[in-house]
Amino acid sequence: MTDFPDDKGLHGLWRGDGATLAPLPLDEVKRRAARLGNAVRRRNRVEYIAAGVVLLAFAFYAIVLPGALLKIGSLLTIAGVLVVVWQLARRTSRSNPGVEASDVRAFYRARLVREEHMLARVGRWYLAPMLPGLLVFMAGQAVAAGKATLPGVLSFAALPLLLFFGVWLLNQRAAVKLRAQIDRIDRAADYQGDPE
Incomplete structure (x- = not known):
């Protein structure tokens, strides 16, 4: 996931820097809305390419690797990646030029809220679907290496x-x-x- 570096960061907030807390002028909102849109598109492109690479690699693993745990772990990982790709497409901000032109501040705020919700819940929709496949695959690797104990798997x-x-x-x-x-x-x- 992408870190949006267009703010001075938490350190400035902790120090109580007045400039960090000042309201944003409209021109700055427009600039940041455009930057956010570009960052989201770039992030999604990278995520989809990475998902494709992972899908191909684990499909190959499911075919060539010996052992049921490695094959099941590979198939679970593929399923997890497909869930992540679907969730990313469903949760990601989508541009609506008509709304943007009518009220850029509300448009930008809505996109920020959507991104914030997505990032704050990344454990549920991004990491959790891949965890079962990862754990089964790692258990399969431990068994293949002759370390089929809990410390070995860990x-x-x-x-x-x-x-x-x-x-x-x-x-x-x-x-x-x-x-x-x-x-x-x-x-x-x-x-x-x-008015809100």
């Missing part, structure tokens, strides 16, 4: 589980940044007396 699964945790953390951080941007837009609307 030794094979430790690095992928740490990577999953890192992905979850990065997405939580990005969601916090998006929440801060949503708050800035809300403060700007309140400051200008816009």
